[in-house]
Amino acid sequence: MTITPLQGPVPARIQAEMKTAAQEMEATFLAExxxxAGVGKTPSEFGGGAGEDQFGSFLRLEQARAMARAGGIGLGEAIFNAMKERGA
Known part of the structure; x- marks a missing residue:
């Protein structure tokens, strides 16, 4: 499958989708x-047990999404700019 670049400026709707995708990629990176770094790791004493272990990844991902929405580390913006440049 060959992807052909868009000709001319990237439409606003596509830019919004690219921005969302870039932000989600940054959130996934931040979650990892x-x-x-050990965030969300179950403490050995007074921990939440198996339930906390199972749902810790969801908590980390939501924390990472909040970080990305707040500006993150700039990775999402760099990815967005690269996609925008490639698409134009």
Whole structure:
């Protein structure tokens, strides 16, 4: 499958979709970094047990999404700009 670049300026609707996709990619990256940093890890004493282990990834992902919406680390913006440049 060949992807052909758009000719001319990228329409606003497509830009909005690209921005959302870039922000979600940044959130996924941040969630993995939070996991590596030990955020959401069940403490050995007074932990939530198996339930906390199972749902910790959801908490990390939502925290990462909130971070990305608040500006994140700039990765989402860089991805968006790259996609926009490639699409134009």
């Amino acid at each position: 970094m939070l996991k590596s």
